[in-house]
Amino acid sequence: MNKIEAKNVNVFYGEKQALFDINMDIQEKQVTALIGPSGCGKSTFLRCLNRMNDVIDICKVEGEIKINDYNINQKATDVVRLREKIGMVFQKPNPFPKTLYENISYGPEIHGMAQSKDELDQIVEDSLKKAALWNEVKDRLNEPGTGLSGGQQQRLCIARAISVKPEVILMDEPCSALDPIATAQIEELIDELKKEHTIVIVTHSMSQAARVSQQTGFFHLGKLIEVGSTDMIFKNPNQQQTQDYITGRFG
Amino acid sequence: MTEKPHTVKSYEEQLQHLSNDLVIMGGNCELAFSNAIKAICKNDHALADDVINNDTVIDNFETQIEQEVVNLIALRQPMAIDLRETVTALKMSSDLERVGDLAKNIAKRTKLIKKKLPNELTESIERVGLLVQKQLKSVLDSYTNRSPDIAQDVWEKDEQVDDLTNNCMEEVIKYLKSDSENIEYGSHLLFVTKNIERIGDHLTNVAEQVYFLVNGTYLEGDRPKGSQSIVTGEK
Numbered sequence: 001m002n003k004i005e006a007k008n009v010n011v012f013y014g015e016k017q018a019l020f021d022i023n024m025d026i027q028e029k030q031v032t033a034l035i036g037p038s039g040c041g042k043s044t045f046l047r048c049l050n051r052m053n054d055v056i057d058i059c060k061v062e063g064e065i066k067i068n069d070y071n072i073n074q075k076a077t078d079v080v081r082l083r084e085k086i087g088m089v090f091q092k093p094n095p096f097p098k099t100l101y102e103n104i105s106y107g108p109e110i111h112g113m114a115q116s117k118d119e120l121d122q123i124v125e126d127s128l129k130k131a132a133l134w135n136e137v138k139d140r141l142n143e144p145g146t147g148l149s150g151g152q153q154q155r156l157c158i159a160r161a162i163s164v165k166p167e168v169i170l171m172d173e174p175c176s177a178l179d180p181i182a183t184a185q186i187e188e189l190i191d192e193l194k195k196e197h198t199i200v201i202v203t204h205s206m207s208q209a210a211r212v213s214q215q216t217g218f219f220h221l222g223k224l225i226e227v228g229s230t231d232m233i234f235k236n237p238n239q240q241q242t243q244d245y246i247t248g249r250f251g
Numbered sequence: 252m253t254e255k256p257h258t259v260k261s262y263e264e265q266l267q268h269l270s271n272d273l274v275i276m277g278g279n280c281e282l283a284f285s286n287a288i289k290a291i292c293k294n295d296h297a298l299a300d301d302v303i304n305n306d307t308v309i310d311n312f313e314t315q316i317e318q319e320v321v322n323l324i325a326l327r328q329p330m331a332i333d334l335r336e337t338v339t340a341l342k343m344s345s346d347l348e349r350v351g352d353l354a355k356n357i358a359k360r361t362k363l364i365k366k367k368l369p370n371e372l373t374e375s376i377e378r379v380g381l382l383v384q385k386q387l388k389s390v391l392d393s394y395t396n397r398s399p400d401i402a403q404d405v406w407e408k409d410e411q412v413d414d415l416t417n418n419c420m421e422e423v424i425k426y427l428k429s430d431s432e433n434i435e436y437g438s439h440l441l442f443v444t445k446n447i448e449r450i451g452d453h454l455t456n457v458a459e460q461v462y463f464l465v466n467g468t469y470l471e472g473d474r475p476k477g478s479q480s481i482v483t484g485e486k
Binding site: 088207208235237243247249250 | 256258332
């Protein structure tokens with residue numbers, strides 16, 4: 001089932017067009033990987049999915065992005081509610097300069113998701129457990145989040161993202177600053193999270209895209225060249241440009 | 252799709268090396284098989300010895316190709332066409348190695364036959380032998396030219412190999428029936444005929460692999476089979 005449908009999406013940064021007529025369906029409770037060389041528009045597209053491009057003044061987005069059949073580009077859209085439903089994890093772990101507990105509790109508190117301290121404690125514990133971090137931090141929840149290792153910080157950011165029970169999680173190169181062990185932990189986590197969430201991940205590692213995703217889209221120079229099952233894209237893509245890219249034939 | 256060279260030259264060279272090794276291995280199989288057919292038909296024991304001794308060259312190619320494939324997978328993580336090139340090379344080398352073994356077995360049996368065989372018998376073996384040699388050449392051409400059409404043609408022509416094998420089997424059975432003295436040599440000839448037919452089967456495997464290599468899809472449907480097969484006992 002389609003969770004997200006992008007129709008004729010064009011994005012401009014001032015005069016410069018960054019995305020050209022993107023049409024893409026994203027399946028519910030699956031991992032969709034976006035690959036392509038730097039500057040191809042994959043992160044721009046990712047940021048369209050929770051209107052993060054709104055924060056860039058010169059950025060203009062055209063076209064429809066439907067999530068659960070609702071066009072999020074409508075003026076009436078409450079972007080705060082939208083970003084509650086569509087969480088995001090960035091390239092560099094960016095925990096708040098607060099305690100581990102507060103890093104997780106902040107979102108549920110401002111969205112009024114907990115009626116009592118007990119409920120909030122429970123959300124914090126559940127989120128950290130889902131992010132496979134609970135056992136490592138349960139005895140030091142009052143220490144600063146910034147004191148964790150890089151991999152732990154990234155899992156903390158994932159825990160923070162899932163604490164508000166988003167339907168979709170957007171990940172923008174979530175492992176690029178991590179070592180192979182932390183990367184494997186995040187990939188294992190992505191496998192678990194897809195049972196309850198739809199995940200869209202931008203990655204420069206093609207082997208990571210192949211490992212974690214079920215659907216892959218290849219972007220080049222602002223165009224979606226090809227999208228299909230990950231299996232097909234990495235074994236027998238339809239487009240020459242896709243094949244050239246994934247096999248390392250860069251012209 | 253026509254492929255541009257890889258950005259990383261050493262990767263390009265490794266894939267090219269793998270492909271070249273397969274072509275040379277195939278050439279060795281062609282030589283082994285054509286010599287094996289000549290040896291059995293002319294009862295040429297010296298040529299049979301050549302085939303037997305040269306089989307290690309083919310075996311060594313298989314080992315080398317296997318190592319190259321393992322290295323490529325471990326160090327390059329090939330994708331798409333490169334992955335198909337790599338996996339196909341592994342499977343093709345294994346089929347070609349069997350072709351070498353079967354040719355060697357024909358040569359070994361040749362050495363156990365101590366007299367000239369009747370002409371109609373050797374002509375029959377030569378007929379199916381030549382067809383399979385042509386098939387071998389074509390399937391190697393299909394690989395070199397990355398031609399799925401030639402590969403499919405080889406795959407379809409195996410039906411003719413089946414038919415000529417049946418004719419050959421009939422000749423051997425006639426030879427066996429004609430004199431109880433012929434039982435020893437006749438038995439060897441049954442195996443020789445079967446070996447030739449088996450080589451044909453390996454070539455259809457290679458044809459399927461070449462087709463997959465180029466198209467990324469499998470040849471569909473059942474391979475056409477020859478009529479009633481004495482070889483398999485099918486009616």
